[in-house]
Amino acid sequence: MxxxxxxxxxxxxxxxxxxxxxxxxxxxxxxxxxxxxxxxxxxxxxxxxxxxxxxxxxxxxxxxxxxxxxxxxxxxxxxxxxxxxxxxxxxxxxxxxxxxxxxxxxxxxxxxxxxxxxxxxxxREGVYDMPAGISRFEGRKRAYVKVQDGCILKCSYCIIPQVRPGLQTRSADDIEDEVRRLVDRGYQEIVLTGIHVGHYGVESTRGKSGLPPFRLWHLFRRLDRIPGEWRMRLSSVEAGEINDEFINSAADCEHLCPQFHPALQSGSTAVLRRMRRRYTAERFLEKLDRMRQKLDRPAFSTDVIVGFPGETEAEFDETLATCRQAGFMKMHIFPFSPRRETPAADYPDQVHGEVKNERVRRLEALERELAQRYYASLIGCDLEVMVEGLSPTRPGWVAGTDRRYVPVEFPGQPDDEGRMLRAVGQTVAREALLAERIVLQ
CATH class of the missing domain: 3.40.50.360 (Flavodoxin domain)
Structure with missing residues (x-):
């Protein structure tokens, strides 16, 4: 180390x-x-x-x-x-x-x-001793730790592989040192992030290093050995990188949160092909089902692009059906915006803005329905909540997120902020799961 x-x-x-x-x-x-x-x-x-x-x-x-x-x-x-x-x-x-x-x-x-x-x-500015990692994360309750950089995919709508090309994996030693330092300083949630997190260690599978492969699931197994009351979260992972080793490691790691963000982008296989994504809608759903079989009520969030060039009403209906079947707890919904210098910017049959906006509204309505359904599945469950502040709508209550990234509110006071507290889910509100605080004796 x-x-x-x-x-x-x-x-x-x-x-x-x-x-x-x-x-x-x-x-x-x-x-x-x-x-x-x-x-x-x-x-x-x-x-x-x-x-x-x-x-x-x-x-x-x-x-x-x-x-x-x-x-x-x-x-x-x-x-x-x-x-x-x-x-x-x-x-x-x-x-x-x-x-x-x-x-x-x-x-x-x-x-x-x-x-x-x-x-x-x-x-050139006088910094001759560049830090190998960070020691704090200013103004935040959780700390982000960058584990890799670069993307080698060729999605037809995305400019990022052009500006962050290639893959660079950070050393596991440096990452572990950084996580230990942040945990020692009181950060109770560490988010592993990167441009394409699931490609962490891909270089090690190509025979270039001469060392055994060391992939993302090896990394979070190693970090899981760090003691203390803290939790680890993945910022995102591609469906294609969710394999048996990933799933088994996720199930075995005590500190890893059972919340994952595989980016769907579209629930229509025909649109996914035009996007140059690496999976079908059916294959995506199969990966989520396999994770549900192994993990305790995992939560899934995702990204969806609405109104991709050529998207028909029938293809959008397929996206609605796929999202409903996936049971996403949260969706980040983006109307397609042509990005210069990407193939999709020149695709024919660009979708009209009013059509995109109407589809966004329909998908947002589905998101609210699915979120509340997932929140309801946690009623009666023991929750570990990181308190992030006072409730904006309920005086005398605090708000935070549990291990599954569900927004939770329960009675509390200002000095609870930044603490990891226990609660039991009680009822579902429009924007959060309302809970009863567990007072430890």
Whole structure:
């Protein structure tokens, strides 16, 4: 196991330089921004207060949609205006895709087109001891841990493989050190994340390392040995990566939450082919059934794209039927948005916006129905709830999420925030499972 990351002393606030960091996009970006923040703190930077101007701004951009590009440019301009004389470092997927456009924006002095170059870029700023991992996750109750980077799939609608190509797997030693450090600091939920988490360790199956294969299910078995009252969650996994080894490992791991996020994208096999996905709707459902046979009431969330080019009413009805059969606890629903430089942007038979919006509404109604049905399956069950704050609608109650990522509310007080508490499901409300708190003697 590698040596733990040492925290170097930070210069006193009176002599420190000020930084401001903005993250757009995914959990991986949020993790990478935290890593940069801790690196800059080693050379005396501190976060600028609201009323202060920052000497250095860092923007971690997203390019998953055209709107994400626009938002990234807007943020960079706003930072230059609100922080006179600042220097702005821009990283992230939009920086990789269109560095020339970003370089023209005000106050930009460095555009990082490949995050593997970050240590060299930060060395020019004086960071000669880049951290191997993070030691905290600012402003959050749960911590994200990046385990891999890159995607090699060729889905017809997605730009990400172009801006995060190839696969890079982090060392299990570094990941374990990082998780232990975060658990020791009181983080009770660790989310394993990446660009394509299920491809963790794929390189080890290709004979390049000379070592035995070490895949995602090997990783969470290893992390499961870390003692303490904490839990581990996977951010996502592709249906094609749910095999017997994955399922058996998931069933055996005490700390791993029985909640999984396989992205369906469409419940029509014909649409899945046009999307260049690697499964049929039937095969997807079979994987969920196999997990239900082995695990205790696992919860499934998913992503669904509505109105993909050529999607007929009959194909959308197939998506509704597949989602109903899958029994998803939560769905992230996206109307299809053509992404320049992807094949799907030029497909014929683009679906009209009004049709997409109407289908989104129908799928949202199904999501509410399925969510409440799943919540009801937990009535009378013992729940482990991480309290994240006060209930927004019920005075004297707190709100959090249980191991299956179900929103739970029960009577509590402000100092419960951040604690892992026990409760018993009692009744289903529109937006949460209402519970009775278990008071331990």
């Amino acid at each position: 590698t040596e733990p990351v040492l925290e170097l002393p930070i210069l006193a606030a009176s002599s420190s330089r000020r930084m401001r960091l903005v993250t757009l996009g995914c959990r991986v970006n949020q993790y990478e921004t935290q890593l940069v923040k801790e690196a800059l703190e080693r050379i005396g930077y501190r976060e600028a207060a609201d009323e202060e101007s920052a000497d250095l701004c860092v923007v971690n951009t997203c390019t998953v949609t055209n709107n994400a590009d626009s938002r990234s440019r807007q943020v960079i301009r706003q930072l230059a205006k609100k922080n006179p004389g600042t220097r702005t470092l821009v990283m992230g997927c939009y920086a990789t895709r269109d560095p020339a456009a970003i370089a023209k924006l005000p106050a930009v002095f460095e555009v990082v087109t490949d995050k593997r170059e970050l240590p060299d870029v930060l060395a």
